[in-house]
Amino acid sequence: MVDNLLELREITKLFPGVIALDKVTLTIRRGEIHALVGENGAGKTTLVKVISGAYLPDRGTMLWQGKPTVIHSPIQSQALGIFAIHQHRNLVPFFSGYENLFLGRPYPQKVRGVLDWRKLREKGEQAKRELGIEVDLALPAQELTPAQMTLIEIMRALLVRAQLIILDEPTASLSENEVQALFTLIRVLREKDTSFLYVSHRLEEIFLLADRVTVLRNGRLVETRETTQTSKTELIALMAGEKAGHDFPPPPPLGDAPVILSVHDLATMDGKVKGVNFDLRRGEILGLFGLVGAGRTELLEALYGIRPVKKGSVILEGKPVTLRNSLQAIETGLALVPEDRVRSGVIPSLSVRANIALPILERFRMVPWFPVPHRGREKQVVWDMVGRLRIKTAGPEQRVASLSGGNQQKLVLAKWMARGAKVFLCDEPTHGVDVHARREIYELLYQLVRQGAAMILVSSDLSEILTVSHRIGVMVGGRLVKIFEHREVLAQEVLSLCYGEESGCVAGSMENS
């Protein structure tokens, strides 16, 4: 009997320009609940995807029940006995619970090719009884709560005799009672020697549930500890690490610049942003930190008019921002640099020129009343921008699809710089960008604020925020709970604010729903 169910040895996973996992060595024992924690971007999801076969590691070995194994696909990992339950559950919305239980597996059949509905239901009910789960399996998945969907996923895992179940943020949208029910089930299964890899940023849960906990930071494994021999404070310290050695210079000094944007009591219809207040000064970079789901992206979207607003007012240079649609937001001088460049930042099929010129086409008219831009003038302006921002491209006619991630991001900034935007809403501007391009983007941000623009910088990289912002705002559960005025704030202070108020934020979301 091998005690170690799964062993990872020096697993390394590289993405273009990023080391997502750096020699991670980890053991999961049989019948163990193993928690995995770390900041956003620490490598948790990548690790889960490597174990579940979605990614192939670039280096390192995996031992499954003592035998070296290479997992090429999720199907293979399921066949071995690994079952991953992702935050966004993979159920067919209009299938009943019974059908979803057998998804991707042979359905019970009467004759070859004809489904045996009675047997399907019997098997489902049997699994339900064994686990003591209360879910109406006759309902289609779309009518189930997130908690019920998780339960069905766990049942699926058991039907395929999974020995290792990976849970990625399973309690993200569960009520307190549902969380307790889930925990009871997990504990029952542990008694039957099922192992769990439990990914969560709710540290309380980890102390309630897990046997051991592993901390990841920047793709490296920091430490694995018995939960009985550590504390919440210690885990936070491990996740944050020493003040990261960012040698990038601080942002240009602010002086006594006037306020350019003031946001008063801003809240969205969907409750993702709840009564946010702040002022932004000309030339200022306000870093916004928070955990996934804290409402940072949603705040930017509300300001940009693409997320319905319930209440609140926003004033930009004395003029009210309508918060109704992106076109009016752009008119008032706002610019969004969205998180997902390829999906919403650039138009990959068009040229560098067409992308940068898109918001300012009217400026190149040959005659004011005839909407035909002058190619030569357009090219000149675009080429000037390309040079100033050092975008690496073969020429203004190169298609954006063939640019690197960093250069695409610079292009998005160039577009708004050419338009003369006053307030930049940057959402993870250095996400998936290599170290060199990252520095260039910081340079650009500084260049923009030096010219009098202001900036809200949302990032999940705390050391980035601590390095390049004037002030640091922390969002928890849709609220801007604190703005640190001083740049010398410690990473640990920010993190304990995020994790500390976590339980309060859960209660808050329950009140609202």
Add this chain to the structure above:
Amino acid sequence: MPAQWRILKHYGTLIALLAILAGFSLLSPRVFPTPANVINITRQISLLTIIAIGATLVMTVGEFDLSIGSMASFGGVLATGLVVRHVPIALSLLVSLGIAFLFGLFNGCLVTRFRIFSFITTLSTGTILSGFTFWYTGGATIFGGIPDDFLWFGQGIIGSVPVPTVLMFLVVGLFWFILTYTEFGRRLYAIGGNPLAAQLSGVNVARDKTFAFGYTALLAAATGIILASRLGSAHPTAGGSLFLPSYAAVFLGMTTVKGGYPNAWGTFVGSLMIGVIANGLTILNVPFYLQDIVTGMIVVLAVIVQSLGEGRG
């Protein structure tokens, strides 16, 4: 991807067109490659090209308009119906094209405001429209009493060039210019490339898409009018046969450019290819059903070649 594949991918449609031209010229040297037949072909493809330019517009913004066939029938029937009732020709055209434009805008509004798939929206509105067309004509063909001036659009000749041919080149040239050089055209391509990014960059996606639908309907109705004028009669289902080939022409046209986007001259090439095949096979006395089979296979082949090495090339 090997170099010869890349050549095939980027110039495949043009090479195929040249091969087809050469083939027919060899098989029928005395009829096919004559000036008279060339003019004949341009007249035969003129209607298909004009309606296909309309389809090009909606496809540029990533949508479909399945109502263009019904719209062509409607436009032809309405304009003809008005002129036989002694309404001045200019006014008849203005009314028919105006209604078509508004109908297209209505399509666009449904698609953009209510976010219904254009496929479903235009399938429904097209069905409604064809119902109206039957109601207007009582199901009958309108003929007799059509003024000669009205017949000029389909049957007239300028010098030795048929009027429909002239109209076709005007439409292709105009919309090539609009799509390539105007702000409106540039925005349409941006929307087609990535509607979300276009919207976030300040493009009024809903408005521009709506106008694209408007022009598409306008061109479909114009096609129907020229068709009625050419035939000297208007039938409530006359435009239906143009619908599928028009999209085939757009798809063939997309294969003529790097990156595979809808474009006006490409659509012309696509339409020309379909027209040349039909013309050549007719000259060779090949049964009409074989023409459909060949045309369909060529479209599939062109799209397959285009998709080769997609994402890598």
